[in-house]
Amino acid sequence: MIVGFDYGSANCSVGAWINERVELLPLGLNSNYLPSTLYAMDRELIAEAVYQGLPESQKAEYSHLRSSQLMRAKQIRHELDLLPNEQAVFVGQAAIDAYLDMPEEGFYVRSPKSFLGATGLRADQVALFEDIVTLMMQHVKTIVDKQLQAKSLACASHVIVGRPVNFQGIGGEQSNQQAQAILSLAAKRAGFTAVGFLFEPLAAGMDFEATLTQAAKVLVVDVGGGTTDCSLVNMGPELMGKSQRDTDCLGHSGQRIGGNDLDIALAMEAFMPSFGSKSYMKDDKSVPLSPFWNAVAVNDISAQRDFYHLSTKKLIEELIKDAQQPELLGRLQTMQKNQMSFQVVRQAELAKVALSDVPSCQSQLEFVEKGLCIEVDLAQFEQAITPSLEKVSTLMQQAMATDVNSHDAQPDIVYITGGTARSPAIYQQIAKVYPQAKVVVGDHFGSVTAGLTRWAQYYFKAN
Template sequence: MAACGLDFGTSNTTLGHLGAAGPQLVPLEDRHVTIPSAIFFEPNREPVIGRAATDAYVQGIPGRMMRSLKSVLGSGLIEETTPVGRGRIRFRDVIGRYLAAVKARAEDAAGASFDTVVHGRPVHFVDGDAAGDRRAEETLRAIAEGIGFRHVSFQYEPIAAALDHERSVTREEIALIADIGGGTSDFSIVRLSPERHARAERADDILANDGVRIGGTDFDRVLSLGTVMPLLGLGSPMRRPELSVPNAYFHDLATWSSINRLYNARTLREIAEIFRDGARPELIARLRTVIELERGHSLAIAVEGAKIAASDGGASEIDLGWVEPGLSAAIDRAALVAHTAMLAARISERVGRCLAQAGLRAEAIDALFLTGGSTGLPHVRAGLTACLPGARVVAGDTFGSVGIGLTIEAIRRAA
């Protein structure tokens, strides 16, 4: 039996263990050490996870796609059920099925059985709700125990990233760790050094922890609401004066974890009524097509791809010809920044809160360590570096730093 570190992320998951060369991540999908946090249920078959789940959905295989599973932790959705084939399954059981498959793959690749896990967790699963935060952790603990882990403990994800960064530190420094992932943005201020790295107890070295439930999927949602959903009727008027089309459908369709809630007969009946009473029925017809075809994830995947392209300085034309011939949506860097600037600003505000919690001025921070996929968004990165103009900027392994740090912690706790 062995210990592992598990980074179950909103967008991607990694699992690490003690290998021949030290802490290392285990291949979870072909040669990839990262696997998307996605699962696809095909009728009368075992579910598939990761890239294979997305491929099955894109190929049009009948079934149910779910992604951004971690987002439901701490929300009322966790105990709700979603249709799968002819039955229904709780969201917590969906997470269990996904993590059980990850665990089995990792054990097969590592040639070891894992009974001990250090689970990563955000600083706040739920903003401003301590009780909800505790429930989210306990839910994740119960899921981990349910899939075969006998010993389950947790570590904040930015602290884990700090442990990875500390391996390259040559002298004592104070670092602000920014882990901007798919679902949350988490920060820690930590005192690091080669000598401290060998210590088992590091509580005194953690000077501050803070976070906010904003991540890459929120950028996807806001970008979708600003550029794609108006083409499907968001903000369009009803025939009755001063009334607009209800916006709840569009918010669900733009939110990874809520898309499947729309796939039911009641929603289609409601949309039929809006089509009848709306002043722009041709737009509502597009919305109806997306839901009838259960293609909400196709929209989300396209928006996410356009976001990434815009982050790299390019522009994307999202082809919506499958909704209506000739229909498309354009997204470039300017549109990305315009629609998501407020999110980026809210993330940067947490740096000041973290400094205040630690009782430090910005000049005291020697290094700004960046990890998580959303640190690739230029305006997010610019906002963070502007808060700490004198700090050395260190780019960590975008998707692997937290997993390696959790593995370091798991090895330490198991010793």
Template sequence: MSFCAIDFGTSNSAIAIPTAGEAGSAGMRLVPLEGAHLTMPTAVFYATDADDQPPAARPGPTADDPLPRCFGRAAVQAYVDGYEGRLMRSMKSVLGTALVDQTTEVGQGLGVKYLDIVTGYLRHLRQQAEAAGGQALNQVVLGRPVYFVDDDVVRDAAAQASLAAAARAVGFSDIAFQFEPIAAAFDFEQHCTQEEHVLVADIGGGTSDFSVVRVGPQRATRTERRDDILASHGIHIAGTDFDRHISLARIMPLLGLGAFGPSVLGQPPRPVPSRVYFDLTTWHLINTVYQPSRVSELRNMADFYGDPAHHRRLMKVVQDRLGHALVARAETAKIAVADGGHTDIDLGLVEAGLHNGLDAEQAARALEADVERITLCALDTVRLAGLKPGQLGALYFTGGSTGLTLLTDALQAAFPSARAVRGDRLASVATGLGLYAGRLFRG
């Protein structure tokens, strides 16, 4: 019974372990990771001030990696509370990129490899699970998106290999993978009363993944389910992209995005260079803007701005390292209008009294292209399965981004005859991975 299942997500993660005394393919439970919370934000905060540590900071695991750190909600809170250090989120997005083996500065001249950040987070999950279960865990099923990297099988394979290497580094000796939307289908199947085809829409922080799976009470007892998986497809667009586009539409224009410089010698004004704004809205690129050479370059661009306030605000964000905080405000605004209505984005941290509104219609315009591409991906998945939309029995929603009504409405409109079923947005995949781990490792 030394096995577990880990849903290592872009935004949130969870881990399932066997329930004592249970047998068969059932008998798995999710481990409370922070108080009673069964899921935990995929976030790490490296605390670099030895004299001022967050209450939840833990020492580094080895002499070679001694930096204290916080995980999950405590990591986000340490950042919000202003402790000296570096917040890392969306670490999953570096898998399959050149960044995975690179070192990133966390403050005070200290650096950590991106893959070591992933390893440290997985180690924390394993330690929490071993403490909850009272035994060592050596076998693991790891969830993975249908594609870590779109349209590049070499980089996609490298991404899985990096995640496997991180799992081995924390002590797992037997490692298996399962597609996240298929794991969600196993969770959905627990409540099926008849055989049918389900399209699983697993839309989280980093990817939108779809699988067409044949499910049913008789099929749930089978260990080998390969012939029940009719198609899997995915696209690298999801929650963090939504946050980025909300920020580009409603926050970055106040810092100069889309603005023009002054007219020089009677020539038409030129647009303000835009690269910095796209980097400031992409989690794993934000810290590249804080490099001294980049800050110096931006400081010398004051004459590029027709409105001095835009440049002043941009430099405030760069010099005070507010990029992650602004993305977080975009995410909060997105959630606030997920079911309609209006919210106000407070940007007082940039300039006293600065703010901008966001309503459901503005959000829909900002996310229109993303929603369309995700919907087309869902339709392609059903086509790859050899089915027509009307042959689906159910459309199963899971993943944090399925809380966005305009997205789920678009998907339901594409499959009007399928009944819409909502799973636990944050825990369905982990639950299904646990079911699969039980079937795989119990034999």
């Protein structure tokens, strides 16, 4: 069976071509989407879980590659008093639930896709991300195969995986190759026999193309959880049946900026003042901002490592001694001691979603301090996300500029998609870049998956 797989920064989803139409397959309870999260009681247990889910033909090679991790996993199980078959690694909503239940004890990863193109990764770090992605893909494929078998269809064997134009703002094509290699290897270890890739904005555009009745030059703006990608594409009903669309793709741009960055920015703007970010020392000097940024930068490995390092613990202790409002910094101390970064940023994400419908909302942070409730309003949100949206505007202009025939022309249509773009404050700002173009706000979550699934039918039949 041929499928499209959107391995997203925020969620995963899979589509199949059933009865001459795209059908998204349920991956969770009453949901077609699985949160892109993983929680392990210990990181060494991830390799063990991957090994258990591998096809028999791959186990010997993998066991050789991960011999030390698999040996340590046995020791960890003994230390944690876990039974041989007791589940110790969780994916999706189960990972979120496990993390919230034991935030200080295990290994939690949110949006692993955001790290795949990171520069300077050591071999052991690349191996860890290979295992994280593999385990998530194994989990998804198991669910998908059960869904397909229930419909008397063959298991998923051929897959087109979505990828951003650029996985990282720095690192260039080397970062892209590293990330795509991790995804490709993980898909094959998960049991897919053939793997292909397609730019996510192009996939989203292909789904939208099915609704067009005439040719148009479309600027697809895909604002996802971890990346924003723009593609300028010639579209129209007469182009849909082509197996190769390279000449119709007039320009691309992309950068690692998305919903995660907006959540972090909102957490910094709306929450961190209550943790002391805008407070002063007794000598009237401002409190340094770096520990606050590091505290909420959950998509930056180095920042999180710095925040939870002993040196930051000592810094916060020193700041509390000489602060005008030590009680505020005490909250930062609690956040650091109990490893609450993801929980805090999660509340910012929930506030972002709520502000799509209301002008203000209350964010409960009682897990930090009893009674701590912070009001967040639309003005704070708009101020927090302005720098990020300016970068999105630049990406749109870059995509247009790469079309040698554009000559500063307007696109006919700006098609906005991606989970982050569901906020009116976001898509209204995007629409201002090309005010004369028709603006269409698409399916925020399903458009990329649907496009990948459509393209997969052409791609594998042509190859």
